[in-house]
Amino acid sequence: MTASAARPQPAITIESLTREAFAPFGQVIEIAGAHHYPINSGMTERYHDLARIELGGADARPLLSLFRGKPYALPLSLSLVERHPLGSQAFYPLSARPFLVVVALDRHGTPDTPRAFLTAPGQGVNIAMNTWHGVLTPLEAESDFLVVDRGGLGNNLEEFHFPTPYQVGR
Numbered sequence: 001m002t003a004s005a006a007r008p009q010p011a012i013t014i015e016s017l018t019r020e021a022f023a024p025f026g027q028v029i030e031i032a033g034a035h036h037y038p039i040n041s042g043m044t045e046r047y048h049d050l051a052r053i054e055l056g057g058a059d060a061r062p063l064l065s066l067f068r069g070k071p072y073a074l075p076l077s078l079s080l081v082e083r084h085p086l087g088s089q090a091f092y093p094l095s096a097r098p099f100l101v102v103v104a105l106d107r108h109g110t111p112d113t114p115r116a117f118l119t120a121p122g123q124g125v126n127i128a129m130n131t132w133h134g135v136l137t138p139l140e141a142e143s144d145f146l147v148v149d150r151g152g153l154g155n156n157l158e159e160f161h162f163p164t165p166y167q168v169g170r
Contacts, residue, residue, distance in 0.1 A: 009167035017117040025103040027051045029124035051126030057086035058153040067145045069138040075169030081132045082159045087150025092124030094144040102134030116168045
């Protein structure tokens with residue numbers, strides 16, 4: 001994503017992140033409405049199986065990482081999306097600050113019109129394997145994220161540059 005360009009850009013309205021709206025792209029990771037039960041003699045509540053972690057390809061293994069992202073300002077220019085054909089990618093913020101999630105369905109090997117979602121406090125996402133998405137886009141301040149994705153052999157990154165960037169704004 002780059003700063004807004006001088007030429008007209010198709011606009012994308014930012015939507016609230018809900019399980020239903022995000023379902024074509026993966027899962028929303030949140031406590032609200034999640035299956036849960038007590039563990040550790042009742043001292044801990046386990047919110048169970050919040051995302052479908054997908055691992056494909058040779059020697060696939062899950063990776064657990066921390067990402068620190070610098071904030072973006074709105075509106076922003078969306079010129080690049082990427083996808084990971086061999087694994088899903090989960091992002092869970094380690095603060096209550098919002099972040100923007102841009103995703104797009106596949107249209108014959110290229111991304112369709114993107115959609116943008118704004119997270120609420122306590123929400124993360126798991127982007128399904130082979131789903132087009134924007135880069136990590138924290139808002140307001142530098143933010144840390146717990147990330148679960150795929151390690152192993154094979155090329156797990158494909159990028160697409162839009163001929164005309166989209167303007168993403170409120």
